[in-house]
Amino acid sequence: MWDKEVDFLVVGSGAGAMTGAVTAHESGLDTLVIEKAECYGGTTALSGGVIWVPNNHRMSSAAINDSDEEAFTYLDAVVSEDVPRDKLRAYINQGPQMLEFLEKHSLVQYDPAPEYPDYYSEKAGGKLGARSLDPKPYTQRQLGAELSAQMRMPDYDYHKNFSMTADEAHQVFSFTWRSHVVIFKRLFSFWLDVRSRLNRLPDNRLTLGRALVGRLRKSLEQKDIPLWLNCPAQELVVENGRIVGVVAEKDGKSIRIGARSGVLLATGGFSNNDEWRSKYHKGESSSDWTAANEGDTGDGIRMASQINAKLGMMDYAWWTPTMRLPDGKVEAFIVGKTMPGSMVVNKRGERFCNEAEPYEDFVKSQYADHEKTGCSIPAYFVFDGRYRKEYPLGIALGPGKFVPDTAAKDLFDSGWIRKADTLEALAEACGIDPKGLCDTASKLEEFGKDGVDADFGKGSTPIDVYYSDHRIKPNPCLWGLVKPPFYAIELWPGDLGTKGGVMTDEYGRALDVAGQPIEGLYVTGNSSASVMGNSYPGAGATIGPAMTFSYVAALHASQAAPLASDLGDKDSTESGEKIANAS
Structure with missing residues (x-):
């Protein structure tokens, strides 16, 4: 009946998938991971790898106190009401x-990011840092040549240069004395790796999402947990109302893989499925604008829906503004929009939000303005000559003092970035109302003098100024567009992934349309309806839940899960003790 049979089958290879595989293995389950792509890591490998975990044991090293009740108070205020509160507590x-x-x-190690605030830290229960954690760097040599070659890498080439952790990037993009220290240390370490430099190899150091998936993948190898690439799952196998395996494709042949204890779907969302985007998203939506990996097509959600699983939150996404490069590659634009000497406007030349607000809120504001005016998709990121000299435009274009305009002729010739000596000429080149643009720029210049954005409050919250130029006073996010020439690029309402999918309970079990658990089927990450609902409480609120609920799902599948009533009480859970004793 089965071509292969295991206890626990994991579909997908991002951080959630591999966390579930490690947990199941340590729980005594014979485990297999299958991945449809020719590389592993999913969208996690393209991400910052940060996880948001309140009241974590690393917070004490940052001298920040937390509690479950403070965390619940915060999430209860931030997360939409369609998320069950018992799931938040879980x-x-x-x-x-x-x-x-x-x-x-496993080899997974994290450091707290002590200055990375919750996105709404001013709310009750919010914290100014350390709930977000940064994965410790790893190296390609530790990972090994074969596994390094199989890891998903970004389309852009920054991994070929020296890499930085999320905390190091924060230090650099704060423009304090610490920025120079971090840059010097990283450059020194980069060039000290003589072997890689002589062979013109990418940076041996893995950071961000690649450090996380590299550590997890090496852990699988050390535990002899197989990961089959080029093995797409096609449908779930049901017997007597229980999921007992999947039909997949391997080496061009259809195979049946049995799963005695359960199947975990961790296949991502549907960011690259335009049919579903059109069906479920309320505004203009396109896969051309997403920063998720190309395999994010909703496979797990589709398979689950075919066996009567309940779907929810399908119109939600982890929104972020994105830049669409001339070659079609897409990059999330998160840091640049917070810097002084810039603004985002619609075709009327009007600002529509606090540009430094959390990226999900930015896109929601963009959609709201477009619904009202029809002028905000795309929006225009406008900046002056000082900005161009000092700051990068993501990975696409370095600061002008290092990469002059003449060295990026292809970007200018393509029209991806527009340049003019006056704001009026720039407006004409972009199709923006000239008077509106000039009036908005004049107003922004006045705001910059006293540091108060009277329209939208840019620079007024801790998360606003996390990435900002602290050389600029009194508001490190706020400064007028005063130095020609002037520049503009288009910003699209993109995403880091969708967050709608299969509805699950506090154990990660899939629910059917009647709200009852589907035995043997677990779903995590962007294949499931997000525990964060229509919100984004802090950096890592995507990956943190994906890893947590895959951990809980594997424990439940191994019969080591705590009782539902115990999920809110750490002292009464048995799962951690059982796993520890077993190993």
């Missing part, structure tokens, strides 16, 4: 245990 309780478990049973 996440708050199990997230720290997941982190401690992985640090004990």
Whole structure:
């Protein structure tokens, strides 16, 4: 009946998938991971790799105190009401245990980001840092040549240059004395790796999402947990109302893989499925604008819906403004929009939001303005000569003092970036109302003098100024467009991934249309309806839940899961003790 049979089958190879595989293995389950692509890592490998875990055990090293109740108070205020509150409590309780478990049973290691605030830290229960954690760097040599070659890498080439952690990037993009220290240390380490430099190899150091998936993948290898690439799952196998395996394709042949204890779907969302984007998203939506990996087509959601799983939150996404490069590649635009000497406007030349606000809120504001005016898709990021000299435009274009305009002729010739000596001429080149643009720029210049954005409050919250130029006073996010020439690029309402999918309970079990668990089927990450609902509480609120609920799902599948009533009480859970004793 089965071509291959295991206890626990994981579909997908991002951080959530591999966390579930490690947990299942340590719980005594014979485990297999299958991935449809020719590389592993999913969208996690393209991400910052940060996880948001409140009340985690690493917070003490940052001298920041937290509690489950503070975390719940914060999430209860921030997360939309369509998320069951018992599921929020399960996440708050199990997230720290997941982190401690992985640090004990895998190569995964995290450092707290002590200055990375919750996105709404001013709300009750919010924290000014350390709930977001930064993966410790790893190296390609530690990972090994074969596994390094199989890892998903970004389309852009920055990994070929010296890499930085999320915390190092923050230091650099704060423009304080620490910026120079970090840059010097990283350059020194980069060039000290003589072997890589002589062979013209990419940076040996892995950071961000690649550090996380590299550590997880090496952990699988050390535990002899197989990961089959080029093995897409096609449908779930049901017997007597229970999921008992999947039909997949391997080496061009259809195979049946049995799963005695359960199947975990961790295949991502549907960012690259334009049919579904058109069906479920409320405004203009296109896969041309997403920063998710190209395999993010909704496979797991489709398979689950075919066996009567309940779907929810399908109109939600992890929104972020994106830049679409001339070759069609897409990059999330997160840091640049917060810097002084810039603004974002619609075709009327009007600002429509605080540009430094969290990226999900930015896109929601863009959609709201477009619904009202019809003028905000695309929006225009406008900046002056000082900005161009000092700051990068993501990975696409370095600061002008290092990469002059003449060295980026292809970007200018393509029209991706427009340049003019006056704002009026720039407006004409972009199709923006000239008077509106000039009036908005004049107003912004006045705001910059006293540091108060009277229209939208840019620079008024801790997350606004996290990435900002602290040389600029009194508001490090706010300065007029005063130095010609002037520049503009288009910004699209993109995403880091969709967040709608299969509805699940606090154990990560898929629910059917009647709200009852589907035995043997677990779903995590962007294949599931997000525990964060229509919000983004902090950096890492995507990957943190994906890893946590895959951990909980694997424990449940191994019969080591705590009782539902215990998910809110760390002292009464048995799962951590059972795993520890077993190993």
